[in-house]
Amino acid sequence: MEPFVLQNQTYFLIESWIKQHPGLIAGITTKNGGNSKGCFENLNLGFHVGDTQVDVCSNRTKVAELIQFPLNNWVGAEQTHDIFIKKVTKADCGRGSDSYDHSFKGTDGFYTNEKDILLTLCFADCVPLFFIAPDKHMIGAAHAGWKGTVHGIARKMIEAWGSEGINPKQIFIAIGPSICQKCYIVDDYVINIVQNTLEDIDKKPYNLISDGQYSLNLKEVNRLLLLRAGVPAQNILMTDYCSSCDHKEFFSHRRDQGRTGRMLSFIGWKESTNRL
Template sequence: MEPFVLKNQSYLTIESWTKQFPGLSAGITTKRGGESKGSFETLNLGFHVGDEKSSVCLNREKVAELLEFPLNCWVGAEQTHDIAVKKITKADRGKGSNSYEHSFKGTDGFYTNEEGILLTLCFADCVPLFFIAPEKKMIGVAHAGWKGTVGKIANEMIQAWGREGIKPEEIIVAIGPSICEKCYLVDERIINLVENTLVDKGRLPYNLIEEGQYSLDLRELNRQILLEAEVPNQNILSTGFCSSCNQEEFFSHRRDQGGTGRMLSFIGWKEITDRL
C-alpha cells in the first residue's frame, strides 16, 4: 500500500502516520500550486536554484498555510550530500525558513522530540527518509542522494537516536518520492562504492544495462542499510512514486537536466495549543 497520499495539488502526507499520531505533520510537497515561473513552475521551495527569492518566499507561505504550521517554526539546511545530522530545539526555529543564507550549514538530516518545530529539507530526485519513534516522540528527516546513501546517513540517524536511548526496533521509517531505478543510471565508479556499502550481497540494488552503465535503486539500497542498522523490515515503508517518471507532480534534477525547482520534505509535531 502506498504510504504517501496526495492531500491536494500541493502536497502528499504519510497518511498512516498522521492518522495514528495526532498532531503530526509529515510528507512532501509537489511542484503544483505555487507562484514560480519558467523552469520552476510552480511550487519551487528551494532558495538555491536560481528562482526569484520573492516567489520562493510566497510559495513557502502558501505551504505554511496549507499545513497550518507557521513559517517561523520551520528549519532548513544548506544540504551538502554528506551525512551530518543535527538535533533541533525550539531555539533553532526560523533558521533557513525564509533564506538560504541563514540555514544550517553542512547538514543533511534533522531530528527533534520537541513540539512546534517543522523539520524541512529540499529534494529533486534524492531520497527523503522520514523517521519516527512514537513512544519517545522523536521524529527526523534525512536527505539521501547517492553520496549520502553510500555514506549511510540512514544509519547515522539510527545511531544518533541510539544515543538518545531509542532502540532500532522502536523506529519506523518511510522512504519517500525519489528517482526510481529505471530512471537512475550511474557509472561503475558509483557501483563500486555501492558494493562497498552492502553487507548482504544477496539482493543487489542495481542492474547492468550496458558496459559501464548501471541502473541503481537508491530506495532499495537505503532499505538494506536500515535493515543492517537493525530496523525491522515491517517498520520500513516505501513509496512507489518516482520523481522523474511523474512529470506532472514532481521536480527532477535528472529529467530536467539541472534546470528545475525543489520539493520540500517536512515533519513536525504541532504544539498542543495548535490542536485545540
C-alpha cells in the same frame, strides 16, 4: 499500499502516520500550486536554484498555511550530500525558513524530540527519509543522495537516536518520492562503492544495462541499510512514486537537466491541532 497520499495539488502526506499520531504532520510537496515561473514552475521551495527570493518565500508561506505550521517554526539546511545531522530545539526555529543564507550549513538531516518545530529539506531526485519513534516523541528527516546513502546517513540517524536511548526496533521510517531504478543510471564508479557498501547482500539493488552503465534502485539501498542497522522490515514504508517518471507531480534534476525547482519534505509535531 502506497504510504504517500496526495491531499491536494500541493502536497502528499504519510497518511497512516498522520492517522496514528494526532498532531503529527509529515509529507512532501509537489511542484504544483505556487507562484514560481519558467523552469521553476510553479511550487519551487528551494532558495538555492536561481528562482526569485520573493516567489520562493511566497510559495513557502502558502505551504505553511496549508499544513497549518507557521513559517517561523520551520528549520532548513544548506544540503551538501554529506552525512552531518543536527539535533534542533525551539531555539533554532526560523533558521533557513525564509532565507538560504541563514540555514544550517553543511547539514543533510535533522531530528528533535520537541514540538512546534518543522524539519524541512529540499529534493529533486534524492531520497527523502522520514523517521519517527512515537514512544520517545522523536522525529527526524534526512536527505539521501547516492553519496549520503552509501556513506550511511540513515545509519547515522539510527545511531544518534541510540545515544538518546532509542532502540532501532522502536523506530519507524518512510522512504519518500525519489528517482526510480529505471530512471537512475550510474557508472562503474558509483556501483563499485555500492558493491562495497552492500558486500554482504546477495540480491543487489542494481542491474547492468550496458557496458559501464547500471540502473540503481537508491530507495532500496536505503531500505537495505536500515535493515542492517537493526530496523525491522515491517517498520519501513517505501513509496512507489518516482520524481522523474511522475513528471506532473515532481521536480527532477536529472529529467530537467539541472534547471528545475525543489520539493520540500516536512515533518513536525504540533503542540495543538488548532494552529492557524
